[in-house]
Amino acid sequence: MEAFEGHQTFFITYDSARTRGLEHKYLLRNIGTNPLVMAQAFLSMLRILIKEKPKLIVSTGSEIAIPAFYIAKLFRIKTIFIESWTRVDRPTGTGKIVYFVSDVFLVQWEQMLSRYGKKARYEGAIL
Amino acid sequence: MIFVTVGMHTKAFDRLLKKMDEIAGTLGEEVVMQIGHTTFRPQNTKWFDFTDEAGIKEWCRKARVVVTQPAMSILDSQEQGTPVIVVPRLKKYNEVIDDHQLDFAKHLEREGKVIAVYDVDKLEEVLRKIDFKSVKLVRDKRLVNALNKHIELIDRG
Numbered sequence: 001m002e003a004f005e006g007h008q009t010f011f012i013t014y015d016s017a018r019t020r021g022l023e024h025k026y027l028l029r030n031i032g033t034n035p036l037v038m039a040q041a042f043l044s045m046l047r048i049l050i051k052e053k054p055k056l057i058v059s060t061g062s063e064i065a066i067p068a069f070y071i072a073k074l075f076r077i078k079t080i081f082i083e084s085w086t087r088v089d090r091p092t093g094t095g096k097i098v099y100f101v102s103d104v105f106l107v108q109w110e111q112m113l114s115r116y117g118k119k120a121r122y123e124g125a126i127l
Numbered sequence: 128m129i130f131v132t133v134g135m136h137t138k139a140f141d142r143l144l145k146k147m148d149e150i151a152g153t154l155g156e157e158v159v160m161q162i163g164h165t166t167f168r169p170q171n172t173k174w175f176d177f178t179d180e181a182g183i184k185e186w187c188r189k190a191r192v193v194v195t196q197p198a199m200s201i202l203d204s205q206e207q208g209t210p211v212i213v214v215p216r217l218k219k220y221n222e223v224i225d226d227h228q229l230d231f232a233k234h235l236e237r238e239g240k241v242i243a244v245y246d247v248d249k250l251e252e253v254l255r256k257i258d259f260k261s262v263k264l265v266r267d268k269r270l271v272n273a274l275n276k277h278i279e280l281i282d283r284g
Contacts, residue, residue: 018135030137088227125269
């Protein structure tokens with residue numbers, strides 16, 4: 001959260017024991033690879049983004065980023081995707097899908113750069 | 128005390144939990160486990176399925192060592208200054224969708240950030256003998272700084 005100091009923030013994430021403690025949040029059902037839940041997530045995301053009108057969406061995945069980033073593209077909301085720190089040189093399915101619509105695309109290992117196009121950048125990792 | 132945590136992952140990680148439950152009786156040290164999504168019920172350890180962020184951090188703070196998968200749980204432990212042993216979830220046991228945790232563990236180990244154990248049969252020996260002075264996790268500020276820069280650019284633009 002250090003990176004967002006001085007800005008108003010809210011979370012859209014999956015419902016879990018851990019995320020229930022977040023302050024300003026929208027909790028969705030885990031999507032995984034279920035197409036029906038993905039479709040529901042698109043509708044929820046649309047409602048949330050219309051209501052909140054964020055200027056920027058930052059995501060580290062997972063597939064919940066897919067509806068967020070494609071709707072953001074439609075509404076011209078800026079997006080930053082950060083590929084998972086746990087991925088050294090194997091892109092995530094989500095990363096491959098949102099790469100095309102991300103305004104900024106960061107990876108956390110240098111080895112990952114060759115797996116994506118020119119847009120991808122390595123600017124450090126979380127630890 | 129040894130704290131074992133398998134996070135919010137939707138798949139079970141019984142290979143780790145069963146081994147820790149098995150050796151808990153002989154280690155002579157208390158073992159507490161956050162077991163997540165699983166039907167396995169430990170016999171020799173204190174356990175719970177999930178707790179909130181503050182709860183996880185409190186267990187990490189109290190522990191001598193945290194045993195977990197190489198994933199975001201590492202951050203909770205690092206924040207509390209507690210050394211970490213990582214055991215990667217493997218695809219062949221249906222613990223995860225691919226073997227990215229295996230690569231990740233190897234890289235973290237090479238950088239001297241964690242102790243990695245690939246074979247759960249080695250856990251007991253590692254827990255008894257390991258010198259945690261050899262590993263050090265420090266926060267890398269570069270990513271936060273990079274994000275600040277991108278956010279500032281977007282805010283202005």
